[in-house]
Amino acid sequence: MTKPDRFEALGRSWRRFETAVIGLIVLLALGVFLYGSATRSFAPALAVDWTEEVTIYLIVWASLLSGGTLTADREHVSAEILVHVLSERARRRLRIGIDVLMLAFCGLMLWLGVEGVLFAHLLDERSASTLQAPQAWVLYLALPVGMLLIVGRLALSLLLERRSTHA
């Protein structure tokens, strides 16, 4: 197996793993939400006060983790109205330029996200439910992790682009 093949295989495995994890998180969110609604209506003795809170955490994590997969599949929001008039070479350059810009932006968000997590940890901010979940780890951590995944995918994409140029 050549090196570029290895990178592509890594990208595919990575995507499959991420998709499975995100799917599981969304299913869990649905389960927790349904459990909360059902127990509140039909079995109040089994009801807990934190189901909506946990559902929000899970949705936030699923949304931010999906950034990496969206980036890899190039399914993120982008303006493409004028791209078709460009030559193949110009399109490639534009793609690389946008990837570099995204890499810089997501790198900045990663850094700010880490700062946010550390700050929330310093304040020891907790949720007000009986769960009293530490917000730094259950909520704010989702941002730097999501950004790290996007940065990783962009770096891999740029690496593959470079290799294909030299091939």
Add this chain to the structure above:
Amino acid sequence: MLRLGVRHAAAALLASTAAVLLCAQVAAAEAIELRLSVETPPGHARNLASERWAEAIERFSNGEISVRIFPSGQLYGSAGAIKALASGALDLSVQANSTLSSFEPNLSVVGLPMFFGATREQVREILDGPLGAELWGRLEKKGILVPGGHFEYAPNNTAYTTREIVRSYDDLRGLKLATPPSPLFVVMLRFMGAFPVATPRSETVLQLSQGQVDGLGMMTDLTISGGKLWDAGVRYAFRDVAGWGFYLPLVSRATWLRLSEAQRDSVRRAWKEAEAWAREYTAAELENGVETNLSHGIVNYSPTPGEQQRMRALLLAEQDVLVAQGRMDPEFVARVEARLAELK
């Protein structure tokens, strides 16, 4: 001659520009604008106290400091304001102890069962003493300073409901109640059989008017009257003096470090004035608030003294568990309990 004139004019222009720039710099160095954020609407006791504080700061500092107030959560919501103070993004705020307890749980101490039925004077005596100072000191570790004393707002009542009438503690079973975001309130209402949902103050009106909750838990008569919550559907009150709530003035440590000692003194003296006003105002306003609620059709219910005693005894027996679940310091709580027993 002409050349000399041009030179003189250029020199004069340069000198005057430099003078203007220097004056502007000096003025900028002297004039400080502080931002104060509260999430309650204008007319609320907290906003009125904030306005007095702002006006007095400007007066005591001889105009060196001006304060711009952002009401109704325009700038930050409850928890957002506290984080902004800690980071230095916000300068001043006046916050409820229940909201602050998500960051410093011991601030909920006056909401514990031992304070059921306590008087305003007893709460004041404790918080004005060394126990209060110790409590404020705990916030300093998080970058937030307390430049003066508290003012009590009103006693908490267990429930204000929209459709379901609560005549006794048994009627609380299964009711979904929005509570201030305090872990202790959530734990206590769960113990009473209700279904509490911690909700920031800014979201309660929406939750009530959309029927997402059956009512409010651990709220005060002044919250209802000040927020005109009958318009959002509140019809019934279950009044049982279930602990107390208070407000605290807060300054960001980052802001405090920017101020001179004289300016800090202005902030402290200004709050002293606002605090005295707020304490009198809220005490008088409580009676008006109850009257206002009655005149807008809110029907009051209260537990019988025997039932109230029973619930208090039940909760007191569980107080240690509540303290642990609320992540409070048992040693501090024990000292507060001892002081309260002395006062009683």
